[in-house]
Amino acid sequence: MDPLRSNPLHNKSLLKLAGILLVSSGLLLISGCSQAQKAHQIIIAGSTSVQPFAEILAEEYMKMHPDISIDIQGGGSSSGIKAALSGTAAIGMSSRDLKGDELSLWSAEIARDGLAIIVHPDNTVNELTSAQVQDIYVKAMDNWAQLGGQDGNIHLFTREEGSGTRDAFVSLAMDNADVTPKAMVQDSNGAVRQLVGDDPGAIGYISLGLVNDQVKAVSLDGVAASHENIINGSYKLSRPFLFVSNGDPEGIAKDFIDFVLSEEGRQILTREGLVTRGAEVQP
Amino acid sequence: MKRLLDRLPGFIFLLIALSALSALALIIVFIFYEGIPIIAKVGLGQFTLGMSWAPGKGEFGILPMIIGTVSVTLGAAALGVPVAILTSIFLTEFAPAAVSRIVRPAIQLLAGIPSVVYGFWGLTFIVPYIRLWIGGPGLSVLAGSVILAIMILPTVISITEVSLLALPRTYKEGSLAIGATQWQTVWSVQLPAARSGIMAAVILGVGRAVGETMAVIMVLGNAVALPESILDPARTLTTNIGIEMGYASGDHQQALFATGIVLLVIVMSLNSIAQATLKRSQR
Numbered sequence: 003m004d005p006l007r008s009n010p011l012h013n014k015s016l017l018k019l020a021g022i023l024l025v026s027s028g029l030l031l032i033s034g035c036s037q038a039q040k041a042h043q044i045i046i047a048g049s050t051s052v053q054p055f056a057e058i059l060a061e062e063y064m065k066m067h068p069d070i071s072i073d074i075q076g077g078g079s080s081s082g083i084k085a086a087l088s089g090t091a092a093i094g095m096s097s098r099d100l101k102g103d104e105l106s107l108w109s110a111e112i113a114r115d116g117l118a119i120i121v122h123p124d125n126t127v128n129e130l131t132s133a134q135v136q137d138i139y140v141k142a143m144d145n146w147a148q149l150g151g152q153d154g155n156i157h158l159f160t161r162e163e164g165s166g167t168r169d170a171f172v173s174l175a176m177d178n179a180d181v182t183p184k185a186m187v188q189d190s191n192g193a194v195r196q197l198v199g200d201d202p203g204a205i206g207y208i209s210l211g212l213v214n215d216q217v218k219a220v221s222l223d224g225v226a227a228s229h230e231n232i233i234n235g236s237y238k239l240s241r242p243f244l245f246v247s248n249g250d251p252e253g254i255a256k257d258f259i260d261f262v263l264s265e266e267g268r269q270i271l272t273r274e275g276l277v278t279r280g281a282e283v284q285p
Numbered sequence: 286m287k288r289l290l291d292r293l294p295g296f297i298f299l300l301i302a303l304s305a306l307s308a309l310a311l312i313i314v315f316i317f318y319e320g321i322p323i324i325a326k327v328g329l330g331q332f333t334l335g336m337s338w339a340p341g342k343g344e345f346g347i348l349p350m351i352i353g354t355v356s357v358t359l360g361a362a363a364l365g366v367p368v369a370i371l372t373s374i375f376l377t378e379f380a381p382a383a384v385s386r387i388v389r390p391a392i393q394l395l396a397g398i399p400s401v402v403y404g405f406w407g408l409t410f411i412v413p414y415i416r417l418w419i420g421g422p423g424l425s426v427l428a429g430s431v432i433l434a435i436m437i438l439p440t441v442i443s444i445t446e447v448s449l450l451a452l453p454r455t456y457k458e459g460s461l462a463i464g465a466t467q468w469q470t471v472w473s474v475q476l477p478a479a480r481s482g483i484m485a486a487v488i489l490g491v492g493r494a495v496g497e498t499m500a501v502i503m504v505l506g507n508a509v510a511l512p513e514s515i516l517d518p519a520r521t522l523t524t525n526i527g528i529e530m531g532y533a534s535g536d537h538q539q540a541l542f543a544t545g546i547v548l549l550v551i552v553m554s555l556n557s558i559a560q561a562t563l564k565r566s567q568r
Binding site: 050076155157162163164165166180182183184185186187188189197200201203204 | 337338339340341342349412413416421422423424502506507508509510518520527528529531532533534537
Protein backbone atom coordinates (compact mmCIF):
# COMPACT_ATOMS: atom_id res chain seq x y z
CA MET A 3 0.00 0.00 0.00
CA ASP A 4 1.14 3.51 -0.69
CA PRO A 5 2.77 4.70 2.54
CA LEU A 6 1.80 8.30 1.99
CA ARG A 7 -1.87 7.60 1.60
CA SER A 8 -2.13 5.43 4.70
CA ASN A 9 -0.28 7.96 6.85
CA PRO A 10 -2.80 8.66 9.63
CA LEU A 11 -1.60 12.24 10.05
CA HIS A 12 -2.18 12.88 6.39
CA ASN A 13 -5.69 11.56 6.57
CA LYS A 14 -6.46 13.49 9.71
CA SER A 15 -5.54 16.84 8.23
CA LEU A 16 -7.67 16.05 5.22
CA LEU A 17 -10.56 15.12 7.46
CA LYS A 18 -10.07 18.37 9.29
CA LEU A 19 -10.20 20.26 6.01
CA ALA A 20 -13.39 18.46 5.05
CA GLY A 21 -14.81 19.24 8.48
CA ILE A 22 -14.07 22.92 8.12
CA LEU A 23 -15.69 22.97 4.69
CA LEU A 24 -18.79 21.22 6.03
CA VAL A 25 -19.15 23.49 9.03
CA SER A 26 -18.65 26.66 7.03
CA SER A 27 -21.17 25.63 4.39
CA GLY A 28 -23.59 24.79 7.20
CA LEU A 29 -23.09 28.23 8.69
CA LEU A 30 -23.79 29.80 5.33
CA LEU A 31 -27.06 27.89 5.07
CA ILE A 32 -28.12 28.89 8.58
CA SER A 33 -27.33 32.56 8.03
CA GLY A 34 -29.30 32.40 4.80
CA CYS A 35 -32.36 31.08 6.60
CA SER A 36 -32.20 33.42 9.57
CA GLN A 37 -33.54 36.29 7.48
CA ALA A 38 -36.94 35.68 9.02
CA GLN A 39 -40.00 37.40 7.58
CA LYS A 40 -40.31 40.86 9.08
CA ALA A 41 -43.57 41.71 10.72
CA HIS A 42 -44.24 44.94 8.84
CA GLN A 43 -43.56 45.26 5.18
CA ILE A 44 -44.61 47.68 2.48
CA ILE A 45 -43.89 47.68 -1.23
CA ILE A 46 -42.85 50.76 -3.16
CA ALA A 47 -42.71 50.44 -6.93
CA GLY A 48 -42.22 52.60 -10.02
CA SER A 49 -39.75 54.86 -11.76
CA THR A 50 -36.23 53.50 -12.01
CA SER A 51 -34.98 57.11 -11.79
CA VAL A 52 -36.50 57.53 -8.35
CA GLN A 53 -35.60 54.00 -7.28
CA PRO A 54 -31.97 54.59 -6.21
CA PHE A 55 -32.99 57.60 -4.10
CA ALA A 56 -35.90 55.72 -2.56
CA GLU A 57 -33.50 52.89 -1.73
CA ILE A 58 -31.17 55.24 0.12
CA LEU A 59 -34.09 56.77 2.01
CA ALA A 60 -35.51 53.34 2.84
CA GLU A 61 -32.14 52.19 4.11
CA GLU A 62 -31.92 55.16 6.47
CA TYR A 63 -35.53 54.64 7.54
CA MET A 64 -35.03 50.94 8.22
CA LYS A 65 -31.98 51.74 10.35
CA MET A 66 -34.30 53.70 12.64
CA HIS A 67 -37.10 51.11 12.42
CA PRO A 68 -35.46 47.69 12.29
CA ASP A 69 -38.80 45.88 12.51
CA ILE A 70 -40.08 47.42 9.27
CA SER A 71 -39.06 46.25 5.85
CA ILE A 72 -39.52 48.37 2.74
CA ASP A 73 -39.34 46.53 -0.54
CA ILE A 74 -38.47 48.79 -3.47
CA GLN A 75 -39.10 47.67 -7.02
CA GLY A 76 -38.54 49.28 -10.43
CA GLY A 77 -40.77 48.93 -13.45
CA GLY A 78 -41.11 52.53 -14.60
CA SER A 79 -43.34 55.47 -13.68
CA SER A 80 -46.48 54.20 -15.42
CA SER A 81 -46.38 50.78 -13.83
CA GLY A 82 -45.62 52.36 -10.44
CA ILE A 83 -48.71 54.56 -10.76
CA LYS A 84 -50.77 51.54 -11.83
CA ALA A 85 -49.45 49.56 -8.86
CA ALA A 86 -50.47 52.38 -6.52
CA LEU A 87 -53.94 52.58 -8.13
CA SER A 88 -54.51 48.85 -7.77
CA GLY A 89 -53.03 48.73 -4.30
CA THR A 90 -50.27 46.27 -5.28
CA ALA A 91 -47.82 48.85 -3.98
CA ALA A 92 -48.42 51.06 -0.96
CA ILE A 93 -46.49 53.86 -2.66
CA GLY A 94 -45.89 54.39 -6.36
CA MET A 95 -42.87 56.31 -7.62
CA SER A 96 -43.19 58.55 -10.65
CA SER A 97 -40.67 60.77 -12.40
CA ARG A 98 -43.29 62.52 -14.51
CA ASP A 99 -46.38 64.59 -13.76
CA LEU A 100 -49.66 62.75 -13.33
CA LYS A 101 -52.24 62.98 -16.10
CA GLY A 102 -55.84 62.03 -16.75
CA ASP A 103 -57.25 59.43 -14.37
CA GLU A 104 -54.02 59.40 -12.42
CA LEU A 105 -54.80 62.84 -10.99
CA SER A 106 -57.25 61.18 -8.59
CA LEU A 107 -54.26 59.76 -6.70
CA TRP A 108 -52.77 61.34 -3.63
CA SER A 109 -49.30 62.61 -4.53
CA ALA A 110 -46.34 64.37 -2.97
CA GLU A 111 -43.35 65.85 -4.75
CA ILE A 112 -40.37 64.57 -2.77
CA ALA A 113 -37.82 66.43 -4.87
CA ARG A 114 -37.06 67.67 -8.37
CA ASP A 115 -34.39 66.26 -10.58
CA GLY A 116 -32.44 68.77 -12.64
CA LEU A 117 -30.14 68.09 -15.55
CA ALA A 118 -27.28 70.34 -16.52
CA ILE A 119 -25.73 70.41 -19.98
CA ILE A 120 -22.03 70.72 -19.33
CA VAL A 121 -18.98 71.74 -21.34
CA HIS A 122 -15.29 72.31 -20.58
CA PRO A 123 -14.71 75.48 -18.49
CA ASP A 124 -12.54 76.94 -21.28
CA ASN A 125 -15.30 76.59 -23.85
CA THR A 126 -16.47 80.05 -24.96
CA VAL A 127 -20.04 78.84 -25.50
CA ASN A 128 -22.15 79.80 -22.48
CA GLU A 129 -25.60 79.34 -23.86
CA LEU A 130 -27.40 76.91 -26.11
CA THR A 131 -30.94 76.75 -27.42
CA SER A 132 -33.04 73.61 -27.33
CA ALA A 133 -32.78 73.42 -31.11
CA GLN A 134 -28.98 73.55 -30.93
CA VAL A 135 -28.90 70.81 -28.30
CA GLN A 136 -30.99 68.65 -30.62
CA ASP A 137 -28.74 69.46 -33.57
CA ILE A 138 -25.77 68.29 -31.53
CA TYR A 139 -27.33 65.17 -30.05
CA VAL A 140 -29.55 64.04 -32.92
CA LYS A 141 -27.72 65.14 -36.05
CA ALA A 142 -24.25 64.95 -34.50
CA MET A 143 -23.41 68.52 -35.56
CA ASP A 144 -19.69 68.40 -35.25
CA ASN A 145 -18.04 71.81 -34.91
CA TRP A 146 -18.20 74.33 -32.08
CA ALA A 147 -17.84 77.15 -34.61
CA GLN A 148 -21.40 76.41 -35.79
CA LEU A 149 -22.55 77.27 -32.28
CA GLY A 150 -20.55 80.46 -31.94
CA GLY A 151 -17.61 78.83 -30.21
CA GLN A 152 -14.04 78.35 -31.29
CA ASP A 153 -13.27 76.07 -34.22
CA GLY A 154 -12.99 72.49 -33.00
CA ASN A 155 -14.76 69.16 -33.09
CA ILE A 156 -17.63 68.51 -30.74
CA HIS A 157 -17.10 65.36 -28.70
CA LEU A 158 -20.47 64.07 -27.56
CA PHE A 159 -21.05 62.20 -24.33
CA THR A 160 -24.25 60.45 -23.33
CA ARG A 161 -25.37 57.88 -20.77
CA GLU A 162 -26.07 54.21 -21.32
CA GLU A 163 -29.44 52.78 -22.44
CA GLY A 164 -31.74 52.28 -19.48
CA SER A 165 -30.20 55.05 -17.38
CA GLY A 166 -32.80 57.32 -15.78
CA THR A 167 -30.63 60.36 -16.50
CA ARG A 168 -30.59 59.47 -20.18
CA ASP A 169 -34.35 58.93 -20.23
CA ALA A 170 -34.87 62.33 -18.63
CA PHE A 171 -32.54 64.01 -21.11
CA VAL A 172 -34.22 62.37 -24.10
CA SER A 173 -37.72 63.32 -22.96
CA LEU A 174 -36.97 66.83 -21.65
CA ALA A 175 -34.30 68.14 -24.01
CA MET A 176 -34.73 66.09 -27.15
CA ASP A 177 -38.52 65.75 -27.49
CA ASN A 178 -37.91 61.99 -27.48
CA ALA A 179 -35.69 62.02 -30.57
CA ASP A 180 -32.94 59.36 -30.54
CA VAL A 181 -29.44 60.22 -29.43
CA THR A 182 -27.03 59.66 -32.32
CA PRO A 183 -25.16 56.35 -32.05
CA LYS A 184 -21.95 58.31 -32.59
CA ALA A 185 -22.19 59.71 -29.06
CA MET A 186 -19.72 58.27 -26.58
CA VAL A 187 -21.37 56.37 -23.74
CA GLN A 188 -20.32 56.46 -20.10
CA ASP A 189 -22.10 54.70 -17.27
CA SER A 190 -22.09 57.31 -14.53
CA ASN A 191 -22.55 61.03 -13.92
CA GLY A 192 -19.04 61.07 -12.48
CA ALA A 193 -17.42 59.59 -15.58
CA VAL A 194 -19.20 62.06 -17.88
CA ARG A 195 -18.12 64.97 -15.66
CA GLN A 196 -14.51 63.74 -15.55
CA LEU A 197 -14.26 63.32 -19.32
CA VAL A 198 -15.98 66.61 -20.16
CA GLY A 199 -13.68 68.33 -17.68
CA ASP A 200 -10.66 66.85 -19.47
CA ASP A 201 -11.62 67.58 -23.05
CA PRO A 202 -12.06 71.17 -24.32
CA GLY A 203 -14.25 69.89 -27.17
CA ALA A 204 -16.62 67.81 -25.08
CA ILE A 205 -20.28 68.23 -24.18
CA GLY A 206 -22.35 66.04 -21.86
CA TYR A 207 -25.20 66.13 -19.37
CA ILE A 208 -25.29 65.21 -15.68
CA SER A 209 -27.50 65.70 -12.64
CA LEU A 210 -27.49 69.35 -11.69
CA GLY A 211 -26.45 68.60 -8.12
CA LEU A 212 -23.20 67.08 -9.33
CA VAL A 213 -21.93 70.08 -11.32
CA ASN A 214 -18.66 71.37 -9.85
CA ASP A 215 -15.85 73.62 -11.04
CA GLN A 216 -14.35 70.90 -13.27
CA VAL A 217 -17.07 71.69 -15.80
CA LYS A 218 -19.33 74.54 -16.88
CA ALA A 219 -23.13 74.27 -17.02
CA VAL A 220 -24.51 76.18 -20.01
CA SER A 221 -27.81 78.06 -19.99
CA LEU A 222 -30.62 76.57 -22.01
CA ASP A 223 -32.85 78.95 -24.01
CA GLY A 224 -31.45 81.80 -21.94
CA VAL A 225 -32.32 80.24 -18.58
CA ALA A 226 -29.45 79.37 -16.24
CA ALA A 227 -29.33 75.88 -14.77
CA SER A 228 -29.86 76.78 -11.13
CA HIS A 229 -31.67 75.66 -8.03
CA GLU A 230 -34.02 78.70 -8.17
CA ASN A 231 -34.90 78.24 -11.83
CA ILE A 232 -35.79 74.63 -11.20
CA ILE A 233 -37.99 75.47 -8.22
CA ASN A 234 -39.76 78.28 -10.14
CA GLY A 235 -40.20 76.03 -13.15
CA SER A 236 -38.46 78.22 -15.75
CA TYR A 237 -35.58 75.82 -16.43
CA LYS A 238 -36.69 73.21 -18.91
CA LEU A 239 -34.49 70.26 -17.92
CA SER A 240 -36.22 69.36 -14.71
CA ARG A 241 -38.80 66.81 -13.70
CA PRO A 242 -40.67 66.01 -10.51
CA PHE A 243 -40.02 62.95 -8.39
CA LEU A 244 -43.40 61.96 -7.00
CA PHE A 245 -44.64 59.52 -4.40
CA VAL A 246 -48.24 58.58 -5.12
CA SER A 247 -50.78 56.49 -3.27
CA ASN A 248 -54.40 55.52 -3.60
CA GLY A 249 -56.09 57.77 -1.05
CA ASP A 250 -54.24 59.40 1.83
CA PRO A 251 -51.30 57.25 2.88
CA GLU A 252 -51.68 55.41 6.18
CA GLY A 253 -49.58 53.47 8.64
CA ILE A 254 -46.05 52.66 7.60
CA ALA A 255 -46.45 54.34 4.22
CA LYS A 256 -47.48 57.60 5.88
CA ASP A 257 -44.67 57.39 8.40
CA PHE A 258 -42.11 56.76 5.62
CA ILE A 259 -43.41 59.62 3.45
CA ASP A 260 -43.30 61.92 6.50
CA PHE A 261 -39.67 60.92 6.97
CA VAL A 262 -38.88 61.60 3.30
CA LEU A 263 -40.48 65.05 3.47
CA SER A 264 -38.83 65.88 6.79
CA GLU A 265 -35.72 68.06 7.03
CA GLU A 266 -33.60 64.90 7.35
CA GLY A 267 -35.10 63.28 4.26
CA ARG A 268 -34.62 66.47 2.25
CA GLN A 269 -31.02 66.71 3.40
CA ILE A 270 -30.39 63.18 2.13
CA LEU A 271 -31.99 63.91 -1.24
CA THR A 272 -30.09 67.16 -1.62
CA ARG A 273 -26.85 65.40 -0.73
CA GLU A 274 -27.57 62.84 -3.46
CA GLY A 275 -27.89 65.60 -6.06
CA LEU A 276 -31.62 66.37 -6.20
CA VAL A 277 -33.31 69.73 -5.82
CA THR A 278 -35.66 69.98 -2.88
CA ARG A 279 -37.97 72.78 -1.87
CA GLY A 280 -36.80 74.67 1.15
CA ALA A 281 -33.57 72.76 1.72
CA GLU A 282 -30.84 75.31 2.30
CA VAL A 283 -27.81 73.12 1.62
CA GLN A 284 -26.53 73.26 -1.93
CA PRO A 285 -23.76 70.72 -2.58
CA MET B 286 -12.62 0.89 8.04
CA LYS B 287 -9.07 1.59 7.10
CA ARG B 288 -9.81 1.08 3.44
CA LEU B 289 -12.70 3.48 3.69
CA LEU B 290 -10.45 6.10 5.29
CA ASP B 291 -8.00 5.50 2.48
CA ARG B 292 -10.58 6.26 -0.12
CA LEU B 293 -12.08 9.26 1.62
CA PRO B 294 -9.50 11.87 0.51
CA GLY B 295 -9.83 10.80 -3.11
CA PHE B 296 -13.57 11.11 -2.85
CA ILE B 297 -13.38 14.56 -1.28
CA PHE B 298 -11.05 15.81 -3.97
CA LEU B 299 -13.32 14.37 -6.63
CA LEU B 300 -16.20 16.34 -5.13
CA ILE B 301 -14.18 19.54 -5.10
CA ALA B 302 -13.07 19.04 -8.69
CA LEU B 303 -16.67 18.37 -9.71
CA SER B 304 -17.86 21.53 -7.98
CA ALA B 305 -15.41 23.56 -10.07
CA LEU B 306 -16.71 21.88 -13.21
CA SER B 307 -20.32 22.33 -12.18
CA ALA B 308 -19.67 26.06 -11.76
CA LEU B 309 -18.64 26.13 -15.43
CA ALA B 310 -21.69 24.12 -16.42
CA LEU B 311 -23.98 26.35 -14.34
CA ILE B 312 -22.61 29.52 -15.92
CA ILE B 313 -22.97 28.18 -19.46
CA VAL B 314 -26.47 26.82 -18.86
CA PHE B 315 -27.55 30.08 -17.25
CA ILE B 316 -26.18 32.31 -20.00
CA PHE B 317 -27.84 30.22 -22.69
CA TYR B 318 -31.09 29.97 -20.74
CA GLU B 319 -31.25 33.75 -20.40
CA GLY B 320 -29.95 34.65 -23.83
CA ILE B 321 -31.49 32.16 -26.25
CA PRO B 322 -35.09 33.51 -26.03
CA ILE B 323 -34.12 36.94 -27.36
CA ILE B 324 -32.01 35.45 -30.15
CA ALA B 325 -35.01 33.31 -31.08
CA LYS B 326 -37.25 36.36 -30.97
CA VAL B 327 -35.01 38.70 -32.97
CA GLY B 328 -33.51 36.00 -35.19
CA LEU B 329 -29.86 34.95 -35.15
CA GLY B 330 -29.10 36.81 -38.39
CA GLN B 331 -30.78 40.02 -37.27
CA PHE B 332 -29.03 39.81 -33.90
CA THR B 333 -25.48 39.15 -35.10
CA LEU B 334 -25.66 41.16 -38.34
CA GLY B 335 -28.00 43.96 -37.29
CA MET B 336 -26.44 47.42 -37.42
CA SER B 337 -28.64 49.17 -34.88
CA TRP B 338 -28.50 48.72 -31.11
CA ALA B 339 -31.36 50.60 -29.43
CA PRO B 340 -32.83 48.38 -26.70
CA GLY B 341 -35.40 51.06 -25.84
CA LYS B 342 -36.90 50.66 -29.32
CA GLY B 343 -36.46 46.89 -29.42
CA GLU B 344 -33.54 46.99 -31.85
CA PHE B 345 -30.86 44.49 -30.93
CA GLY B 346 -28.12 44.37 -33.58
CA ILE B 347 -24.62 43.71 -32.34
CA LEU B 348 -22.63 43.87 -35.59
CA PRO B 349 -21.05 47.24 -34.64
CA MET B 350 -19.80 45.62 -31.42
CA ILE B 351 -18.51 42.53 -33.20
CA ILE B 352 -16.62 44.84 -35.56
CA GLY B 353 -15.51 46.92 -32.57
CA THR B 354 -14.17 43.81 -30.85
CA VAL B 355 -12.40 42.64 -34.00
CA SER B 356 -10.82 46.01 -34.75
CA VAL B 357 -9.60 46.66 -31.21
CA THR B 358 -8.22 43.12 -31.02
CA LEU B 359 -6.49 43.32 -34.41
CA GLY B 360 -5.01 46.66 -33.37
CA ALA B 361 -3.74 45.13 -30.14
CA ALA B 362 -2.23 42.20 -32.03
CA ALA B 363 -0.61 44.48 -34.60
CA LEU B 364 1.01 46.56 -31.88
CA GLY B 365 1.69 43.86 -29.32
CA VAL B 366 2.68 40.72 -31.22
CA PRO B 367 5.84 42.04 -32.96
CA VAL B 368 7.07 43.46 -29.67
CA ALA B 369 6.29 40.22 -27.89
CA ILE B 370 8.01 37.96 -30.43
CA LEU B 371 11.11 40.15 -30.62
CA THR B 372 11.23 40.24 -26.82
CA SER B 373 11.08 36.45 -26.62
CA ILE B 374 13.87 36.14 -29.19
CA PHE B 375 15.92 38.58 -27.19
CA LEU B 376 15.30 36.70 -23.97
CA THR B 377 16.06 33.26 -25.36
CA GLU B 378 18.92 34.05 -27.73
CA PHE B 379 20.60 37.36 -27.06
CA ALA B 380 20.06 38.51 -23.49
CA PRO B 381 22.89 38.00 -21.00
CA ALA B 382 21.73 35.94 -18.03
CA ALA B 383 21.85 38.96 -15.73
CA VAL B 384 19.53 40.95 -18.00
CA SER B 385 16.98 38.22 -18.57
CA ARG B 386 16.87 37.57 -14.84
CA ILE B 387 15.42 41.07 -14.48
CA VAL B 388 13.41 41.39 -17.70
CA ARG B 389 11.58 38.05 -17.47
CA PRO B 390 9.97 38.57 -14.02
CA ALA B 391 9.28 42.20 -14.90
CA ILE B 392 7.23 41.09 -17.91
CA GLN B 393 5.36 38.56 -15.81
CA LEU B 394 4.59 41.38 -13.42
CA LEU B 395 2.58 43.01 -16.23
CA ALA B 396 0.17 40.08 -15.97
CA GLY B 397 -0.41 40.84 -12.31
CA ILE B 398 -1.53 44.44 -12.74
CA PRO B 399 -5.32 44.64 -12.32
CA SER B 400 -7.11 45.62 -15.51
CA VAL B 401 -8.83 48.59 -13.88
CA VAL B 402 -5.37 50.04 -13.28
CA TYR B 403 -4.52 49.65 -16.97
CA GLY B 404 -7.79 51.37 -17.78
CA PHE B 405 -7.21 54.23 -15.39
CA TRP B 406 -3.67 54.72 -16.65
CA GLY B 407 -4.92 54.67 -20.24
CA LEU B 408 -7.62 57.20 -19.44
CA THR B 409 -5.29 59.67 -17.76
CA PHE B 410 -2.21 59.14 -19.94
CA ILE B 411 -2.89 57.55 -23.35
CA VAL B 412 -6.26 59.17 -24.05
CA PRO B 413 -5.22 62.82 -23.53
CA TYR B 414 -2.06 62.34 -25.63
CA ILE B 415 -4.01 60.78 -28.50
CA ARG B 416 -6.43 63.72 -28.35
CA LEU B 417 -3.64 66.31 -28.27
CA TRP B 418 -1.19 64.80 -30.73
CA ILE B 419 -3.22 62.72 -33.14
CA GLY B 420 -6.77 64.05 -32.90
CA GLY B 421 -10.29 62.87 -32.25
CA PRO B 422 -11.82 62.61 -28.79
CA GLY B 423 -8.96 60.45 -27.50
CA LEU B 424 -11.32 57.72 -26.35
CA SER B 425 -10.84 55.51 -29.37
CA VAL B 426 -10.07 52.18 -30.98
CA LEU B 427 -6.41 53.24 -30.91
CA ALA B 428 -6.41 53.86 -27.15
CA GLY B 429 -8.05 50.46 -26.57
CA SER B 430 -5.55 48.75 -28.85
CA VAL B 431 -2.56 50.30 -27.07
CA ILE B 432 -3.82 49.20 -23.66
CA LEU B 433 -4.67 45.70 -24.84
CA ALA B 434 -1.34 45.39 -26.66
CA ILE B 435 0.41 45.87 -23.33
CA MET B 436 -1.97 43.52 -21.55
CA ILE B 437 -1.36 40.62 -23.96
CA LEU B 438 2.45 40.91 -23.81
CA PRO B 439 3.01 38.50 -20.87
CA THR B 440 0.85 35.77 -22.43
CA VAL B 441 2.40 35.98 -25.89
CA ILE B 442 5.97 36.38 -24.63
CA SER B 443 5.95 33.45 -22.22
CA ILE B 444 4.37 30.97 -24.65
CA THR B 445 6.62 32.08 -27.53
CA GLU B 446 9.63 31.70 -25.27
CA VAL B 447 8.60 28.21 -24.24
CA SER B 448 8.18 27.13 -27.85
CA LEU B 449 11.55 28.61 -28.85
CA LEU B 450 13.28 26.88 -25.93
CA ALA B 451 11.57 23.58 -26.78
CA LEU B 452 13.35 23.36 -30.15
CA PRO B 453 16.08 20.70 -30.36
CA ARG B 454 19.54 22.23 -29.83
CA THR B 455 20.71 20.53 -33.04
CA TYR B 456 18.70 22.99 -35.20
CA LYS B 457 20.65 25.93 -33.87
CA GLU B 458 24.02 24.14 -33.77
CA GLY B 459 23.63 22.83 -37.31
CA SER B 460 22.73 26.24 -38.64
CA LEU B 461 25.65 27.95 -36.90
CA ALA B 462 27.99 25.16 -38.07
CA ILE B 463 27.25 25.84 -41.73
CA GLY B 464 28.25 29.45 -41.21
CA ALA B 465 24.91 31.23 -40.61
CA THR B 466 25.02 34.22 -38.29
CA GLN B 467 23.05 34.17 -35.07
CA TRP B 468 20.31 36.41 -36.53
CA GLN B 469 20.08 34.29 -39.70
CA THR B 470 19.73 31.23 -37.48
CA VAL B 471 16.91 32.80 -35.47
CA TRP B 472 15.12 34.19 -38.52
CA SER B 473 15.37 31.30 -40.95
CA VAL B 474 15.63 28.25 -38.69
CA GLN B 475 14.29 28.76 -35.20
CA LEU B 476 11.29 31.01 -35.86
CA PRO B 477 9.92 28.82 -38.68
CA ALA B 478 10.47 25.70 -36.58
CA ALA B 479 8.59 27.21 -33.62
CA ARG B 480 5.86 28.53 -35.93
CA SER B 481 2.88 26.68 -34.53
CA GLY B 482 3.84 27.39 -30.93
CA ILE B 483 4.06 31.08 -31.75
CA MET B 484 0.71 30.93 -33.54
CA ALA B 485 -0.82 29.42 -30.42
CA ALA B 486 0.75 32.18 -28.32
CA VAL B 487 -0.78 34.84 -30.56
CA ILE B 488 -4.20 33.20 -30.54
CA LEU B 489 -4.20 32.92 -26.73
CA GLY B 490 -3.17 36.57 -26.54
CA VAL B 491 -6.00 37.51 -28.87
CA GLY B 492 -8.42 35.51 -26.72
CA ARG B 493 -7.28 37.49 -23.71
CA ALA B 494 -7.83 40.75 -25.61
CA VAL B 495 -11.31 39.74 -26.78
CA GLY B 496 -12.40 38.97 -23.22
CA GLU B 497 -10.97 42.03 -21.52
CA THR B 498 -13.65 44.39 -20.22
CA MET B 499 -12.75 46.85 -17.51
CA ALA B 500 -9.72 48.43 -19.13
CA VAL B 501 -11.43 48.93 -22.48
CA ILE B 502 -14.66 50.32 -20.99
CA MET B 503 -12.59 53.18 -19.65
CA VAL B 504 -10.68 54.10 -22.81
CA LEU B 505 -12.91 53.06 -25.71
CA GLY B 506 -15.70 55.66 -25.55
CA ASN B 507 -18.36 52.94 -25.98
CA ALA B 508 -20.24 54.64 -28.83
CA VAL B 509 -22.71 52.29 -30.51
CA ALA B 510 -21.90 53.52 -34.03
CA LEU B 511 -19.53 51.66 -36.31
CA PRO B 512 -16.03 53.16 -35.94
CA GLU B 513 -14.89 54.78 -39.19
CA SER B 514 -11.25 55.23 -38.20
CA ILE B 515 -8.95 54.13 -35.42
CA LEU B 516 -9.50 57.53 -33.81
CA ASP B 517 -13.25 56.95 -33.46
CA PRO B 518 -14.80 55.58 -30.28
CA ALA B 519 -16.14 52.04 -30.47
CA ARG B 520 -17.86 49.44 -28.34
CA THR B 521 -16.82 45.83 -27.90
CA LEU B 522 -19.02 42.87 -26.94
CA THR B 523 -17.65 42.85 -23.41
CA THR B 524 -18.12 46.58 -22.85
CA ASN B 525 -21.67 46.34 -24.19
CA ILE B 526 -22.48 44.02 -21.31
CA GLY B 527 -20.40 45.92 -18.79
CA ILE B 528 -21.79 49.36 -19.49
CA GLU B 529 -25.47 48.50 -19.79
CA MET B 530 -26.03 45.79 -17.21
CA GLY B 531 -26.81 48.30 -14.47
CA TYR B 532 -30.38 49.14 -15.42
CA ALA B 533 -31.17 46.48 -17.99
CA SER B 534 -34.32 44.44 -17.56
CA GLY B 535 -36.55 42.25 -19.69
CA ASP B 536 -35.56 41.92 -23.35
CA HIS B 537 -32.67 44.31 -22.85
CA GLN B 538 -31.16 42.12 -20.14
CA GLN B 539 -31.68 39.00 -22.24
CA ALA B 540 -29.96 40.71 -25.15
CA LEU B 541 -26.94 41.35 -22.93
CA PHE B 542 -26.84 37.64 -22.04
CA ALA B 543 -27.12 36.87 -25.74
CA THR B 544 -24.13 39.16 -26.30
CA GLY B 545 -22.42 36.96 -23.73
CA ILE B 546 -23.25 33.86 -25.77
CA VAL B 547 -21.63 35.33 -28.87
CA LEU B 548 -18.60 36.31 -26.81
CA LEU B 549 -18.38 32.87 -25.22
CA VAL B 550 -18.51 31.19 -28.62
CA ILE B 551 -15.74 33.46 -29.97
CA VAL B 552 -13.43 32.99 -26.97
CA MET B 553 -14.04 29.23 -26.81
CA SER B 554 -13.27 28.78 -30.52
CA LEU B 555 -10.11 30.85 -30.17
CA ASN B 556 -8.99 28.76 -27.19
CA SER B 557 -9.72 25.46 -28.95
CA ILE B 558 -7.79 26.60 -32.03
CA ALA B 559 -4.89 27.56 -29.77
CA GLN B 560 -4.99 24.20 -27.96
CA ALA B 561 -5.04 22.35 -31.27
CA THR B 562 -2.11 24.36 -32.64
CA LEU B 563 -0.13 23.82 -29.45
CA LYS B 564 -0.73 20.06 -29.64
CA ARG B 565 0.44 19.99 -33.24
CA SER B 566 3.60 21.86 -32.28
CA GLN B 567 4.35 19.37 -29.52
CA ARG B 568 4.10 16.39 -31.84
